[in-house]
Amino acid sequence: MADDPTTRVGVDVGGTFTDVVLHTADGGLVTAKVPSTADQSVGVVRGIETACERAGIAPADVDAFAHAMTVSTNALLEGDGARTALVTTAGFRDVLELRRQDRPSLYDLDAEKPDPLVPRRRRFEVDERVTVDGVETAVDEADVRALADEIRACEAESVAVSFLHAYRHPENERTAAAVLREELDVPVSASHEVLAEFREYERTSTTAVDAYVTPAIDDYLGRLDDEVTERGVPTPRVMQSNGGISSSETVREHAVTTALSGPAAGVVGASDTATGATEKDGLVTFDMGGTSSDVSLVRDGAAERTTDAEIAGHPIGTPMVDVTTVGAGGGSVAWVDSGGALRVGPRSAGADPGPACYGKGGTDPTVTDANVVLGYIGPDASLGGDLELDVAAAHDALAALADDAGLDDARAAARGVYRVANANMTRAIRRVTVERGHDPRNFALVAFGGAGPMHAGALAADLDVDTVVVPRACGVLSAYGLLAADERHDAARTHQVALADADPGSVDSVYDDLVEEVLADVADPDAASVTRAVDCRYAGQSFEQTISIPAFDPETVAERFHAAHEDAFGYRLDDPVEVVTLRASATVERDPLDVAYEGGGDPVSGTRAAFFDGDYRETTVYDCRGLAPGTEFGGPAVLDGRESTVVVPPAWTGRVTPDGTVVLEGGERA
Structure with missing residues (x-):
């Protein structure tokens, strides 16, 4: 195992919040949650400074910094990556356009596939040919230099090179890439370096994605390096989609490996904290953040991985943790469709202005607003440690939704939003379990993210799952996973x-x-x-x-x-x-985190009305920091924490393990 430094920090950037976990030399665990910013590096630095202030140390006392971000994912989802050119074998210019012959939605006559990342006007052909047996026509360097002038003229910010059968015989591609790197002052991604595997479309798509996101990743990490170095914090090591961390320099050369950086960190954190907490065959990890929910499987202590994934409709063939994502998070906006049905997501209120209850000017009703109206989030909660709740604004937003949906009042609308969001997430869990031949009853549900533990009990009951595991750092578990992740290539x-x-x-x-x-x-x-x-x-x-x-x-x-x-x-x-x-x-491998946890004091902080079994009932409220190891309690209950809230349905029981993990057991439908 590698020698681990004594003080390390993990920072995960989400769509709404930036999560921070600081592990101190004495085994202490300090967490922080700050709003994400347009320039993610600003929120990252702010989060590190907040965590260090709470721990009573200076940022310069941090020995190691691990990071997960959404720069690559955002570039793909929002379509604002680099202006990319593609250089390919003559006759194969349109491989990105032709794709595969399958349809995204078989019975939808209006279904459309996403536009290629590289438009046809920036796709260039080279006279060369390689078969599986070797080079038949060598590439002419003079042709490539002439092509470089055309690429320069179209103002490309990056170049992808993908030649036929370069996975087997990369000589021609290697030559072309070398010439383009010499002639052009932009990043060049070569398919034999990105994905040396057959299947022309998937290899070309993965290479195009790498070229598309490389300038954004390079610019962001360069800017972040400067910001943290100025404060004495080490250069970040970055979480890759495969669930392992790597150096900033390596990631900047292989940007496509960060496509699922944040979700992978969450799965690693769930596996590290929940494996051993139950006797189940495996874990279903459920990460519900502000923008979306991510679901994955852990079997035999290892996260399921795949090399067949898509983001925004673009195939990526590099190894990554197998994550299923749905657009249902705490910030997901509820709305009424043209048929009068209540819908939730995929649009999100984000961090600014955010849900109505944030009191920052937002008026759209969200899942978080519904949880406030249902009593799961208390009026005194401080979301993210700094945001004061505006309960009246949440009620107003849900009341407006009730008018649009023909419902009685804000409470009825909140119940509907909660159920619709849960239905979306239940389908995602079934996709990674039932549809793949796994019985969800044989797994424990690990709930984390800012909103995950509020919905986990209801989801488990719907799926007949009788065990829910809520890690101590559940609200910032992806950041915790960064500290537990091994280096992997x-x-x-x-x-x-x-x-x-x-x-x-x-x-x-x-x-x-x-x-x-x-x-x-x-x-x-x-x-x-x-x-x-x-x-x-x-x-x-x-x-x-x-x-x-x-x-x-x-x-x-x-x-x-x-x-x-x-x-x-x-x-x-x-x-x-x-x-x-x-x-x-x-x-x-990294040495296991040695986390000290004591808890103690009076964990009961009061009661409040919360919605269970079709009506509002007075519910015991616990302060998570007062739950000592060995504490047992019964539902209905609400556990209030700094970054997350745990909802315990009636007929369920809970216990606290020695490391502060909460294990809920039940199984009756909520």
């Missing part, structure tokens, strides 16, 4: 061959190259452990499954693939098995 290369014909020597040679590649990015290669995996499929199948292997042995590979296929799909075949892609990962 991945590499892959397509090596397509029938398993029966695979030459172990040739396969091992590819693995040697991959291991060398991942270790080159590791800060301390001597501390790294390397794992190998292989993507396999039955002959004739279109998609693969990834299986871990200690070493390449055809018999072991076949046995593990058959078992994995049967586990995922319920059957195995006698058909020949194909090897498709080889993978290697290097991991440097």
Whole structure:
């Protein structure tokens, strides 16, 4: 394991709040939540300074800084990334436009696919040709230099280079990229460096995404580096989509790896704090923030990962934590559609002006406003530690919604908003469990994010899940996950061959190259452990499954693939098995966080009316800071914390573990 510094800070930027967790030398855990800012670095610095002030230390006393941000995601969702050019093989200019032949919504005649990140006028062709067997037509450097003049003339801010079969023979692409880097003063992303795997569209899309977000990531991290260095804070190490952290320099060279930076940190934090808290087979992680809710699975102590993901309709083939996202967060706006039905999201009130109850001028009714009206958030709550609630504004916003929806009053509208938001999130949980062959009753639901613990009990009851785990730092768990995350680097290369014909020597040679590649990015290669995996499929199948292997042995590979296929799909075949892609990962484990927790005092802070079982009833309110280890309580109850609120339905019970985690048990429908 790596030598961990004594004082470290993790900062996660969300759509509404920027979350901070500071782990001090004596095992103390200090949290902070500040509003996110348009320039994310401003909110990050403000959050670090707030946490340090609460801990009684100076920012310069911080020994390490880990960071997760939404710069890449925002660029893709909002369409404001770099002005990108694409250089590709002659005849393949339109691969981004042609995409795949599937339709985003089979029965929707008006469904449209998103526009390519690179418009046709900035897509350029080069006369070169490579097959799977080698180079047939070498690229002419003079042609590429002439092309550089055209790219310069179109004022491109970055360039993506993706040649046919460059994953197998990158010589032509390597030459073209080198010339463009020499001729142009803009970032150049080459597909064999970004994603050395077959499938032309996915590889080109991933490379285009990398080029599209690289200038924004480079500019942001450069600006943040200057800001924190000025205050004596170390350069940040950044969370990647694969659930591992990396140096700022490495991330700036591989920007696409940050596409799901924040959600990945939350899954890591949930796995670190909740694994071992129950005897369940696995965890369903449920992160409900201000803008959206993210759901993922943790099995056998490891987060589920995928290489088949999309953001804003753009495929990304790099490894990432498998997260399903729905547009239902605390700031999601409730509205009435043309048919008179009550809807929630995906539009969000954001941080400025935010929900009506923030008292910053917002008038749109949101999920947070509904929770205020339902009594789950108390009138004295201080959201994010600084925002004072405007309860009257929340009631006014819900009353206006009730008029639009034909409901009796603000309370009826609040109940409707709460139920609709829960229905959206329940569907997301079913997608990662039931639709993938997993019984949610065999999992514990780990609730975190500013709004997650308020909805978790109701979601668990709807899904017949009888255990909910709420980590101590639930309101800022993604920031906590940054401190618990290992350093991780991945590499892959397509090596397509029938398993029966695979030459172990040739396969091992590819693995040697991959291991060398991942270790080159590791800060301390001597501390790294390397794992190998292989993507396999039955002959004739279109998609693969990834299986871990200690070493390449055809018999072991076949046995593990058959078992994995049967586990995922319920059957195995006698058909020949194909090897498709080889993978290697290097991991440097971090020492476990030593977190001191005592709690104590009188945890009961009073009572208030909250909505349960179809009516408002007087409910016990606990102060989370007063819940000592071993404390037990029953529902209905509300646990008030600095960054989050936990709602305990009737007939559920709760207990506090030695590290401050709250475990709720029940199972009856709320």
